Amino acid sequence: MIRSLAVAVVFSLVAVSARADILIGSYGDGGLTPQPLRAFADDADGDALPLRVLGGPQSTIVSATGGSFEANEGVVYVADFWGQAIRVFPAYADGDVAPLRVLDAPILGQARTVLTDAAHGELLTTASGCCLVGFALDASGSAPWLHLLDWGGSSTSVTQLNYPGSLAYLAASDEVALTDSDFAPSFAPKVLVFNRADAGNTAPKRVIKGELAGLGGWLGGIAWDAQAHVLFVGANTRLPDGSVSARILAFHDDDDGDVAPLRVIAGTATGLELPSGSHLLGLAIDPLRRRLVASISADSVTTDNKLLVFGLDDDGDVAPLQVIAGPGTGMQSIGAPVWIPPDAIFDDAFDGPA
Template sequence: MAATSTRNALPILCLLALSLMNATPAQARVIVGNGSGSVMNFADGATGNATPVKTISPGASNPIQSATAIEFDNNELFVSDFSGKAIRVYDVNANGSVAPLRTMTSPLLGQPRVVRIDRKRDEMVVIAGMIRICSWPRLSNGDLYPTRCVPWGQTMGSTSQLNNPVGLALNRVREEMVVGDYAPAQPFANRILIFDRMADLYNPTPLRTIEGANTRLGQGTNVYTVVDEASRLIFAASGESNPDGTTSARILMFPSDAGGNVSPLHVIEGAGPGCACRRGTMSAALDSTRIT
């Protein structure tokens, strides 16, 4: 049976559920994309109606249209520009309407939802075109084809099961990609698909799938995933649609090797932790420096 998480873990897990949030441990900051063109940089410990210490904003030299997810790596911010159909890379200390250091576009990128960085393979991994998982060299700049892609599940011959993925996390220790998605048919069951890190067009079948009533992943909403490699855990911010049109949100914790219709190790839900499941949320993050 799933246990209720300890109080000390709540700030970490509730951070997971916040919209478009990435912690940058080396800088002790929180970087937030507001869904339009701005990327806001808040000081660590900021709360309430706080003012960002820096803001990257659209302008003549910075054509960003919608900052929907952010990845911090090596003092750079990799930003998914969903409406602009690009991955734009900025210095972590950038402020104002500054030009990106690099801008990557691609015929297969489409509208990118999430970008993750794999330094071991020196690649960026992206939910591309809202339906596939593609990899490019980390320092890509310009219009480039991906190194490999896991195709959409409804492509002829595909066994990937990808439907409408929104959550993406990398488990670099296990060499896996952890993808939040939901099934294409009623009741649109939420699920987590786990792929080999090198999965591609010719080897797209998931290694494992976390799905079923025992998982409490729910149905009819998005699933956002984060991996804590050190603790060997998968975190999922998920929920389900209720008959009255509202959504019930929760944060779930699974072992990193979980598969099938398994119960979560811990669950956080309800008004106390302030959990909510809102349309438009496009990312999640874990501040591993504060886990107790």
């Protein structure tokens, strides 16, 4: 609690002009060609060049598709989808840097997302594509898991877990929210909320799902605004011509059932009306500038991959404040964004004991 308060104070005192980073990785070409993590300035716009690129043989990164910044260690945990591992790097690593440690327990399978909870010394990620698993924060190699929520597809299961795509840790309530879908047609999308340490055949505490919720055809990322107690959810709907109409939905973090969102970012001005082969994939929150970063992943056309930046209180058909896209970015088949705070905050907030 003391550390959390200290971080909040430092966040309020550090000038917003201090540069933070947005990290973005790539699914690439099925693991044939390793893809690096690229870092962009948080105020980047247009066809921006990366500030730094993390990747190479020593990094062992194959496809960094998601991640989580961990402030106490000053590191970023990277979910490597084709590399089937969680890799840990210094937060501001640049070039071909070896990971500090690698968690590659066989149960991970193709890890798409990871979140960290330093207060309880845990990391959470997906297991074998179907389940939710927790490990010790410092786990490496084939370390055993601490708790595992079962797949929900058996006749006796109540977890409702199918193929979870993105995770958010709700620190205030010690819960995990995730995006998923039903097993059978029409494969209805849903948001499931569990206690962090739930295990075995345990039902979710809350489920956001239904016509009023407006979750569309399938979900992308999920992110939590701790200050406002709001969950942001990325939704996609495929149209008859193959294009995709995406939107960002804001729910209160204790919403349950078929509830209408508090706000919806959607429309032609938003950049969320997408060509065939593109979809809204990931979300990340910049708490300093009160911004929401969304990643648009395209199957093949590099310039269709982009990062859109909105205000956290935006609503309706609003234009993004920033659009990072273009050949200079080097982005292709991108994953979920990761926000990294300015090094000034890191230095001031985490040097010395809490």
